[in-house]
Amino acid sequence: MGNTTTHADIEFEMPAASKQSVSVSVKDLDLRFGSLQVLKNLNLDIHEGEFLVLLGSSGCGKSTLLNCIAGLLEISDGQIFIKGRNVTWEEPSERGIGMVFQSYALYPQMTVEGNMSFGLKNAGLPKSEISERVSRASEILQIEPLMKRKPAALSGGQRQRVAIGRALVRDVDVFLFDEPLSNLDAKLRADLRVELKQLHQRIENTMIYVTHDQVEAMTLADRIAIMKDGIIQQLASPDEIYSKPANLYVADFIGSPAMNLLKGVVANGTFTAHGVSVPLSGYDFEKPFEGPAWFGIRPEHVAIGDAANASDTQLTVKAEVVDPLGSDTLVMARLSDERFWLRISGQSKVKIGDELKIGFSAVDASLFDQSTEIRL
Amino acid sequence: MAVTDAGPATEVAKRPSRLFKNLASKIAAVPMVLVALVIFVGCTIWTIYHSFTRSRLLPAPEKWVGLDNYERLWGENRWLISIENLAIYGFCSLTLSLTIGFVLAALLDRKIRFENTIRTIILYPFALSFVVTGLAWQWILNPQLGLQNVVRSWGWESFAFDPLNNAEIVIFGILIAGIWQGSGFVMVLLLAGMRGIDEDIWKASRVEGIPAWKTYIFIVIPMMRPVFVTAIVIIASGIIKVYDLVVAQTSGGPGIASEVPAKYVIEKMFFSQNLGLGFAASTMMLLSVLVVLIPWAYLEFGGKKNG
Ligand SMILES: Nc1ncnc2c1ncn2[C@@H]1O[C@H](COP(=O)(O)OP(=O)(O)OP(=O)(O)O)[C@@H](O)[C@H]1O
Ligand SMILES: [Mg+2]
Helix, strand or coil: CCCCCCCHHHHHHCCHHHCCCEEEEEEEEEEEECCEEEEEEEEEEEECCCEEEEEECCCCCHHHHHHHHHCCCCCCEEEEEECCEECCCCCHHHCCEEEECCCCCCCCCCCHHHHHHHHHHHCCCCHHHHHHHHHHHHHHHCCHHHCCCCHHHCCHHHHHHHHHHHHHCCCCCEEEEECCCCCCCHHHHHHHHHHHHHHHHHHCCEEEEEECCHHHHHHHCCEEEEEECCEEEEEECHHHHHHCCCEHHHHHHCCCCCCEEEEEEEECCEEEECCEEEECCCCCCCCCCCEEEEEEECHHHCEEHHHHHHCCEEEEEECCEEEECCCEEEEEEEECCEEEEEEEECCCCCCCCCEEEEEECHHHCEEEECCCCEEC | CCCCCCCCCCCCCCCCCHHHCCHHHHHHHHHHHHHHHHHHHHHHHHHHHHCCECCCCCCCCCCECCCHHHHHHHCCHHHHHHHHHHHHHHHHHHHHHHHHHHHHHHHHHCCCCCHHHHHHHHHHHHHCCHHHHHHHHHHHHCCCCCHHHHHHHCCCCCCCCCHHHCCCCHHHHHHHHHHHHHHHHHHHHHHHHHHCCCHHHHHHHHHCCCCHHHHHHHHHHHHCHHHHHHHHHHHHHHHHCCCHHHHHHCCCCCCCCCCCHHHHHHHHHHHCCCHHHHHHHHHHHHHHHHHHHHHHHHHHHHHHHCC
16 A cells, blocks of 8 residues: 555644644654664654544554654654754653553552652652642542552552653653553543543643544544554544545544445446446545545445435345444445445344345545545 | 362362362372471471480480580581671672672663573573582682682782682682672573563653663562562572582681581581581571571561451
8 A cells, every 4th residue: 555644634634723833743753673664754743732643553653653752762763853842862751751651650669659759759859849749630630549559559540540640740741642541441441531631621731642442532632643554644633534534544444333345436427336326426536536446435424214315326235234232223234245334223123134225425425546545 | 059160070069168179289289298297397306306415426316415515516616617607608699699690680681682692601600510610610719720820920920819728718719609600590580570570661760761770779679579589588598508619619628717507517417427416506507597587477478468
């Protein structure tokens, strides 16, 4: 797959009112482990107060990028700026960052209070200042009753709160999170996610957050950077990533179940695949195109039953699999020999083998060039 | 309620007796328990009992003499020197091999190149027996063959380094060999412990700007406490047993300047045919171990029982 970074979008993507100064800037970053090139010529600008999520599958280099920004890895080439200062060769502690790790990385022999104050003591801050910062952070994170405990006597969620507190007391501009919620169970993860979002709204620092969890990314992020093989595939708001994926990889990666993809040809303003033909008059082409293409439509953009009458294309399919999720139900059908997922209301009673009338329009769809896999 | 982890033959619906739970492993442990009871405890009691008798070549349980052997022991210059030597050797050997071993481990832990090679070289001494180590260092410290000769041949004619023939410092000559052997072992043990420490702990401390030495002292060493305890126990037991190193290097000389308790015990028992005195000496050694061990075990395990 080609390099499909879409820097062009970034500039007009930010609404004019909230156009802020750049907080973290990564320029032409290369990182190699021996002969293995993990990050390739990576460019990224993060605005002040922004919550940026690095999202990608395992091994794509998210943690590596975060560690480069933190200064924990020596970069092979390129430059890193934080608050306009070139920090490429500075120690992590001098960069004005705080970091939170997946494994919490608390100092096990120290109390919660000790964990939060050790770095400050080491930096030679006056006692009154230290206790002020620690009590402020513990108040924000609601860990005051735990201050005298050791990490072993805390639950996972409490430990991660302490770890966040340890970053918070540093009073820095940029916070880095490396999958901070991955070790928690689903319920706790959802709770802490909301708390993180509130924390960001309250302290308004720049935050860079690594995850491979789409839900976390979509809910927390101001912008998401989707990475694959050390290259940023798309950098945009969650909404844009979802509705206008920049390439086939992003389209397939985001959304559960994934976007339905049909392989066919664009010709004379119509997309044609085996047994399907969609008029493309409603589709917003980046530039005129004819030739082999992928047609992608999200399950929730497929109308069912009478609602399908308003769509450009109407078909009848047979339900092969029915997955009730409670709030809604996923139905798998087959279209043009491909699996085709539909999302319908949890109330509707669909059984395997039922014939369903469906419809969809090009307005909601995404088209990708088959050779370059870039959005059309 | 069916309990399924009670072994294969007990597919019954009632709770099996606790005695038969894990029966196979209990049976397997019996020989070990017997060995521990009969050999360790039994022989210890036997030894202590006979230390109050006038046993010569053979144990003579009927010749009870009370504390005579102990009085004689503590009146003997050779025993006093042995104890003093053990104290010096033990203290220096423990602190130095722990310090050197830790520093070496910390250096290797910093991901230097050729780690495997260096580790092997440093660990080699531990693979050798004390006798070989002792002989090797006897040569190295021998004025005609070893270090002194080499330095003199470089042109420093007045250089004198002959610890093994100087009664004042002979124990330090033995100490060198002991540390050479011990610190490699400590290093490997501590290195394994250090490698077990989460990489993220190091990252966190770097982000907080805590210097590496402080991270080692305040974070890593406290986390490695169990490894340190293991290392100390192994080294300490080696120190108390030190015998072959002395025999190979100095045979206790010059005079009786490098005698150690273990050597005293063995010679009293097998060469001077004075079992009673030998047993009294070994009882004293056991006592000194217990004096150290009991408070430690109390601190280590006593507190946690209540928790
Ligand atoms: N110290 C290292 N030496 C060599 N290769 C490494 C090293 N650290 C990471 N890599 C490689 O770099 C690539 C990216 O690793 P990275 O840890 O950044 O992935 P990630 O996106 O954070 O994945 P995950 O979601 O699993 O944490 C992987 O292919 C990994 O094997
Ligand atoms: Mg990672």
